[in-house]
Amino acid sequence: MNASRHRRDETLETLRGRDGDAARRSPPPAPIGLPVARADGRAKVTGEARYVADLTLPGLCHARLLRSPYAHARVVSIDTTAAAAHPGVVAVVTAADLPDVHLVYGHAVADHPLIADGKVRYAGEPVAGVVAEDLATATEALALIEVTYEPLPHVVDAAAALAPEAPVLHAKAGEQRPHRGFEEDIARAHPNVCSRSVQAWGDIEEAFGRAAVVVEGTYRYPMAYAYAMEPYTAMASFEAGGLTVWTSAQHPYMVRDDLARCFGLPLSAVRVVVPYVGGGYGSKSYTKIEPLTAALALRARRPVRLALSVEEAILTTRGDAATVSVRTAFDAEGRILGRDARIVLNSGAYAENSPLVARKAANRLGGPYRIPALRVESLAVYTNTAPASSFRGFGAPQATFAGESQMDEAAARLGLDALELRRRNLLSPGEPPWAKARGFDADLAADLDLAARELGWGAAAPGHGQAICVSMSDAGSEPITTAIVRVHHDGSVTLMCGSTEIGQGSATVLAQIAAGEMGVDLARVHFLNSDTAAVSYDRSTGASRTTTLMGLAIQAAARDARAQLCGWAQETLAPDGPAVVEERGGVRIGDRVHDWGAVVRAWFGTASGEVVGRGYLRRSGATAEMPPFYELGCVGIDVSVDEETGVIRVDRMVTIGDVGCAINPRLAEAQDVGAAIMGLGMAMREELLYDEAGNLLNGNLFDYRVPRFSDVPEMRPLLAERRDGVGPYGAKGGGEGALNPVAAAIANAVERAAGIRLREAPFTPERVWRALRERDSR
Amino acid sequence: MPESRTIQLVDLACTVNGRNVALRIEPRETLADVLRERLGLTGTKVSCDAQVCGACTVLLDGQPVSSCTLLAVEASGRAVRTVEGLARDGSLTPLQEAFIEHAAFQCGFCTSGMLMAATALLEEQRHLSREDVVHALEGNVCRCTGYVPIVDAVLAAAEAGQ
The missing domain is CATH 3.30.365.10 (Aldehyde oxidase/xanthine dehydrogenase, molybdopterin binding domain)
Structure with a gap:
C-alpha cells in the first residue's frame, strides 16, 4: 500500500488548455492549483475542531427516541404517563402532542412524518421522544412508554x-x-x-x-x-421568536426550508448552523432529525440535543x-x-x-x-x-x-x-450524451490510455486479472449558489458562503480560490460557512458541485469586490489623475501601488470600513446548460482469486481524477483514494441484510464491516487536468468518480482471473466460492 | 443530575494530560463521558460506542484503550492522555505535523483516536514498516481517506523521530 503524491501526468501538460480562451490557458493565480495544507488541519489534529455533539447551551436537555419493533403496524395507542412522571423527564412527545406542527416533510415527495403518525412503516421508525435532564434518565424513561401496535402485513x-x-x-x-x-x-x-x-x-x-x-x-x-463516523446529531433552541438548529447537515439551506414549513416560520426566523461535520458522503444531505429535534425542544420549552447512535443512524438513512x-x-x-x-x-x-x-x-x-x-x-x-x-x-x-x-x-x-x-x-469531447444536454467536457479516451499505462494493461501476472472501467455522471445538481467576499480595511478577506465542510476540503479549496482571485495571501483569507443567518444561500453541498459552482460564485464575488475597489480608488485616490490600473492584490496609480486595504481606508477616510463583493450563480451564461458538468470515473484494478476460499485479493488500483483543473491537487487525489476504497467496501463486503420479518440483521458496526487498514491495496491516484470544465480555470467536480466503476472493475478483473462472472455485489467469499464451484461443474 | 435519583457516587482520582483530576462520578459513567461531559475535553470522539471503530481511543498508562466502553472508575490512580495533551505549549508533535503535511484526515472524526493509537505505537517502536503501522492501527476506522495518507503520516513521523 503506497501512493505517489500529487502525480500529474507530464504528457498531459501539453493537453492543458488545448481549447478554450487565453484566460484559461494562463496558469491560475497562486495559491490556486497548489497542494497547500488543509485550512482545518490544526483544529483537527488538536481536538479543537467542534462538531455538533461538542456544543452545549445553558439549560440543554437530552433526548432519546422510542422506535418501532414492527416493520409495518398501526399505532393503536401510546401511554406516556409513567414516562412523563419519571424524575428528571422534561417532556415526552408523540405525534399527538404536536397539533401545531406540520408533521410531514420531504423535498421531492412530502411523505415523511417527523415522528410516526398513527402508523409505522419500518422497524426502527421513531414513535415517541423523551426529553430529560440527562441522557441516562431519558433512556430509563423510554422503557416506561407503553405502545400498542396492530401489526400489518409488510x-x-x-x-x-x-x-x-x-x-x-x-x-x-x-x-x-x-x-x-x-x-x-x-x-x-x-x-x-x-x-x-x-x-x-x-x-x-x-x-x-x-x-x-x-x-x-x-x-x-x-x-x-455510508457510515459517516459522526452519527446524526442536532441541537435545537427556540429563542427570540425564532428557531436555531445546530446540525450535522450537508445542505443547511434545505434544512432551513423544511424547518420553516414544519413550524410555520418565515425563512428569516430559522437559523441552521453547521459546525464541523464528521463525514457525509451524501448521507447527511437534506433533512434528517432536525424537525424532530426542534419539535422536542418546542414541547420541552428548553434547548434539546438529539444525538443518534450509529445503530440509529443506520435506521435513519441508507443507500x-x-x-x-x-x-x-x-x-x-x-x-x-x-x-x-x-x-x-x-x-x-x-x-x-x-x-x-x-x-x-x-x-x-x-x-x-x-x-x-x-x-x-x-x-x-x-x-x-x-x-x-x-x-x-x-x-x-x-x-x-x-x-x-x-x-x-x-x-x-x-x-x-x-x-x-x-x-x-466513447463520447467525443463536446458531444452531448442526450438531446439538450451539455456537450461532453472530457477526453475519456486519453484517461483510458493513462490508466492502461499505469496499470500495465495486458501484462497481468499469472493468476491475476485486470480491468479498467469508466463512468459518467451528470453532476453538479442545480447551479443555484451565492457567495460574499468581504475585504476589510487591513486588506484581509472574509469569505462567506453556504458550502459545508464535510471533510472534502471545501474550506481550503474555496479559500484558495478567494485568495487567488483577490491576490491576497492565503493566510489572510478566513472562511465562514454554513450558518443560514450569517452567510448567503447555497443550494447544497453534494453532487461534487462545490469547487465548480461555489468556485464560480466566489470568482464572481471577488470580481465584484475588485470592480468596486477600482472605482473607489479612482474616485478617492485619483479623482483627476491617471486611470487606475488593477494589479494583483490592489491597484496601480501612476507608479504607486495601493493594496486593497489602502483603497478601503482611503474611501472611508479613516482606518475603517470594508467592501462587500457579491457573486450569484443560476441557470444562465456558462451554467445555463444542464448538467453543469460531467463527473468522470476511470478506475483500473488488478486482482487475484483464491480458488479454495473464494477470497478476492485486490492488489492494485489506479484512479484517474479527470477534474479539469485541480485547485488543490493533494486534496483532489485524496478524494479519489477515499472514494475508491469506499467503493471497494461495497463491492467486496458491505451489505445491509433484512430478515423476512423486516428486522435489520446487521445494523451495527460489528456485523456491518467497513474497510480497514489491511483491506487497502496499492493505490495509484493520477490527476488529468485539461482545463475542460465549466468551473474556475477549467475545474470540474470530483469525489464520486473513483467510487462508481469499482464494482464493475473488480467483477471484470475476476472474470479474467478466474473465469467467473459476478453479477451480484458484494462479492463475498461465499458468492465467489459458489461461482467457482459452478464453473468447475460446467 | 436529578436530585431524586439515589445513585451512590464514587470517587475518581487520576491524571488527565498530566494534571490531577478528582471527581465524584456515577459508577456507570464511561471514561469518554467523563472526558467529554465533565472535563470538557471534547477532542475525544464517540462513534460506534462499542469498541469497534477506535474513534474514542485514549491512552491509559501509555496503552491505547477505547474510552467509550471503559468505565471511568477503571482509570483511578492511572494516567490518561487525550488528543488535547499531545501538543505542548502550542507546538504540535511530529505526528500531528505529519498528519497535516500528508492530509491524513478529511472529516477529522477519527483523527483523535487515530493520533492516540499511533502515538502509542511510536512511543513503543522507533523503526516501523508499513506492515507495522497497518497492524497497529487495524482497530481504527477511517471512512474518508482510504487510509493511505495515514500510514504515510505515521511513517513520516517515525522518520522524524516522534
Whole structure:
C-alpha cells in the first residue's frame, strides 16, 4: 500500500488548455492549483475542531427516541404517563402532542412524518421522544412508554413490493414538491412505486433487430450504509421568536426550508448552523432529525440535543439497493446500437431523495458512450425498510456496475480488447450524451490510455486479472449558489458562503480560490460557512458541485469586490489623475501601488470600513446548460482469486481524477483514494441484510464491516487536468468518480482471473466460492 | 443530575494530560463521558460506542484503550492522555505535523483516536514498516481517506523521530 503524491501526468501538460480562451490557458493565480495544507488541519489534529455533539447551551436537555419493533403496524395507542412522571423527564412527545406542527416533510415527495403518525412503516421508525435532564434518565424513561401496535402485513423486497397483492405503505401519494431536477409525475402505476423515471430516445426495437451481439443480464448492487463516523446529531433552541438548529447537515439551506414549513416560520426566523461535520458522503444531505429535534425542544420549552447512535443512524438513512436488468445491442464492429434497461431501487419506507437517485441512475446507465437508442425505466420502490437516500455516486455505482460489466461481456463475445471496445463507443469531447444536454467536457479516451499505462494493461501476472472501467455522471445538481467576499480595511478577506465542510476540503479549496482571485495571501483569507443567518444561500453541498459552482460564485464575488475597489480608488485616490490600473492584490496609480486595504481606508477616510463583493450563480451564461458538468470515473484494478476460499485479493488500483483543473491537487487525489476504497467496501463486503420479518440483521458496526487498514491495496491516484470544465480555470467536480466503476472493475478483473462472472455485489467469499464451484461443474 | 435519583457516587482520582483530576462520578459513567461531559475535553470522539471503530481511543498508562466502553472508575490512580495533551505549549508533535503535511484526515472524526493509537505505537517502536503501522492501527476506522495518507503520516513521523 503506497501512493505517489500529487502525480500529474507530464504528457498531459501539453493537453492543458488545448481549447478554450487565453484566460484559461494562463496558469491560475497562486495559491490556486497548489497542494497547500488543509485550512482545518490544526483544529483537527488538536481536538479543537467542534462538531455538533461538542456544543452545549445553558439549560440543554437530552433526548432519546422510542422506535418501532414492527416493520409495518398501526399505532393503536401510546401511554406516556409513567414516562412523563419519571424524575428528571422534561417532556415526552408523540405525534399527538404536536397539533401545531406540520408533521410531514420531504423535498421531492412530502411523505415523511417527523415522528410516526398513527402508523409505522419500518422497524426502527421513531414513535415517541423523551426529553430529560440527562441522557441516562431519558433512556430509563423510554422503557416506561407503553405502545400498542396492530401489526400489518409488510414487504421488505422491492420486487415483492411491486406484486399486485403487496401490502401498500402509503395509502395516498405524498405531496409532490416543486423540486427542480426531479420533474417526473408520481404516476402510481402501483401504489408502492415512489417514483418512476424514464430516459429514452431512438428506435430500440430497430437497434436490437440488427444487432450482431446482444448481452443481457441482471445485476444487483447492495443495500449499503455510508457510515459517516459522526452519527446524526442536532441541537435545537427556540429563542427570540425564532428557531436555531445546530446540525450535522450537508445542505443547511434545505434544512432551513423544511424547518420553516414544519413550524410555520418565515425563512428569516430559522437559523441552521453547521459546525464541523464528521463525514457525509451524501448521507447527511437534506433533512434528517432536525424537525424532530426542534419539535422536542418546542414541547420541552428548553434547548434539546438529539444525538443518534450509529445503530440509529443506520435506521435513519441508507443507500438505495438496486436490481438492474439490462440488455445491450452491439454491431459486429463493437459499436453500441442500443441499450434497454429496467432499474428497480429498494428505497425503503419514505421517498427522501430516492426519486432523484432513480432519475440519476437512469441518466447514468448509458455511461460515457454514444448510444443511438436507449430505453431506461427506473423505479424507486417503497418497502418496509429503513429509508434510502443520497449516497456518494447517487445511482451511478448501481448503474455503472451493470453497464460496465456488459462492456466487458460484449468485448469477450466480440473478440475485442475491452479498452478498444470502449474507445469505439466513447463520447467525443463536446458531444452531448442526450438531446439538450451539455456537450461532453472530457477526453475519456486519453484517461483510458493513462490508466492502461499505469496499470500495465495486458501484462497481468499469472493468476491475476485486470480491468479498467469508466463512468459518467451528470453532476453538479442545480447551479443555484451565492457567495460574499468581504475585504476589510487591513486588506484581509472574509469569505462567506453556504458550502459545508464535510471533510472534502471545501474550506481550503474555496479559500484558495478567494485568495487567488483577490491576490491576497492565503493566510489572510478566513472562511465562514454554513450558518443560514450569517452567510448567503447555497443550494447544497453534494453532487461534487462545490469547487465548480461555489468556485464560480466566489470568482464572481471577488470580481465584484475588485470592480468596486477600482472605482473607489479612482474616485478617492485619483479623482483627476491617471486611470487606475488593477494589479494583483490592489491597484496601480501612476507608479504607486495601493493594496486593497489602502483603497478601503482611503474611501472611508479613516482606518475603517470594508467592501462587500457579491457573486450569484443560476441557470444562465456558462451554467445555463444542464448538467453543469460531467463527473468522470476511470478506475483500473488488478486482482487475484483464491480458488479454495473464494477470497478476492485486490492488489492494485489506479484512479484517474479527470477534474479539469485541480485547485488543490493533494486534496483532489485524496478524494479519489477515499472514494475508491469506499467503493471497494461495497463491492467486496458491505451489505445491509433484512430478515423476512423486516428486522435489520446487521445494523451495527460489528456485523456491518467497513474497510480497514489491511483491506487497502496499492493505490495509484493520477490527476488529468485539461482545463475542460465549466468551473474556475477549467475545474470540474470530483469525489464520486473513483467510487462508481469499482464494482464493475473488480467483477471484470475476476472474470479474467478466474473465469467467473459476478453479477451480484458484494462479492463475498461465499458468492465467489459458489461461482467457482459452478464453473468447475460446467 | 436529578436530585431524586439515589445513585451512590464514587470517587475518581487520576491524571488527565498530566494534571490531577478528582471527581465524584456515577459508577456507570464511561471514561469518554467523563472526558467529554465533565472535563470538557471534547477532542475525544464517540462513534460506534462499542469498541469497534477506535474513534474514542485514549491512552491509559501509555496503552491505547477505547474510552467509550471503559468505565471511568477503571482509570483511578492511572494516567490518561487525550488528543488535547499531545501538543505542548502550542507546538504540535511530529505526528500531528505529519498528519497535516500528508492530509491524513478529511472529516477529522477519527483523527483523535487515530493520533492516540499511533502515538502509542511510536512511543513503543522507533523503526516501523508499513506492515507495522497497518497492524497497529487495524482497530481504527477511517471512512474518508482510504487510509493511505495515514500510514504515510505515521511513517513520516517515525522518520522524524516522534
